Amino acid sequence: MLSIIVAFMVILSVVYNIITKCEIFEISQAVMSAGNEAVSLVITLLGVMATWGGILQIAKDSGLTDKLAKLLTPLLRKVFTGLDKDSKALKAIAMNVTANIFGLGNAATPLGIEAMKRLEEEECPGNKASRNMIMLSVFNTSSIELIPTTVIALRIAHGSASPSEIIPCVIVVSIISLLVSVASVFAFDIKKK
Numbered sequence: 001m002l003s004i005i006v007a008f009m010v011i012l013s014v015v016y017n018i019i020t021k022c023e024i025f026e027i028s029q030a031v032m033s034a035g036n037e038a039v040s041l042v043i044t045l046l047g048v049m050a051t052w053g054g055i056l057q058i059a060k061d062s063g064l065t066d067k068l069a070k071l072l073t074p075l076l077r078k079v080f081t082g083l084d085k086d087s088k089a090l091k092a093i094a095m096n097v098t099a100n101i102f103g104l105g106n107a108a109t110p111l112g113i114e115a116m117k118r119l120e121e122e123e124c125p126g127n128k129a130s131r132n133m134i135m136l137s138v139f140n141t142s143s144i145e146l147i148p149t150t151v152i153a154l155r156i157a158h159g160s161a162s163p164s165e166i167i168p169c170v171i172v173v174s175i176i177s178l179l180v181s182v183a184s185v186f187a188f189d190i191k192k193k
Contacts, residue, residue: 040157041154041157044153044156044157045150045153045154045157047153048149048150048152048153049107049149049150052102052107052149053107056099056102056107065095065098065099068094068098068101069091069094069095069097069098070094072094072097072098073085073090073091073094076090076093076094076097077090079135079182080093080132080135080136081131081132082123082132083122083132087118087122088118088122089115089118089119089121089122089123089132092111092114092115092118093115093119093136093139095111095115096108096111096112096114096115096136096139096140097139097143099111100139100140100143100144100145101143101144101145101146102145102146102147102149108140108143112136112140115136116133116136119132119133119136120133131185131189134185135182135185138178138181138182138184138185139178139182141181142174142177142178142180142181143174143178144171144174144175144178145170145171145174146167146171147167148166148167148170151166151170152164152166
């Protein structure tokens, strides 16, 4: 379905350009330059992800992420209610939140999947998502980022003079987003009961 939508958009754009400007040469030139830019951007992002993935692996091997996860566990136990302090799901959630804090969304995805599987094993919600599963989804989609690595990489790739100047704004917005999202889950949970 998505390929049909994209093909329709491309055809519509070409037809519109022919009707209004009749400059086919510019279309083909734009397509070629956009392809080059896309490949360059992918290579840049791969390099950044590999670098930060390596840093995260070093942090995991040195025990830094475990220490941070232990620091987060008391707070997470208040948010993810009903989980034991030795719960495998809680540990996986803490690791997922830690990866998201460092802005490693792609590295956090496998950790989030693992946490969701552990929650399913421990809570056995059946066909419906449990409150903790919903909360995990909220934490994944609106997590606090201290270092927005992907955005910084995109800004570097597009020639920004100071690519990291957005960090304070990202921190403030991500904190507000997370607080509103968590409050929404609590509000719906109270309404449900």
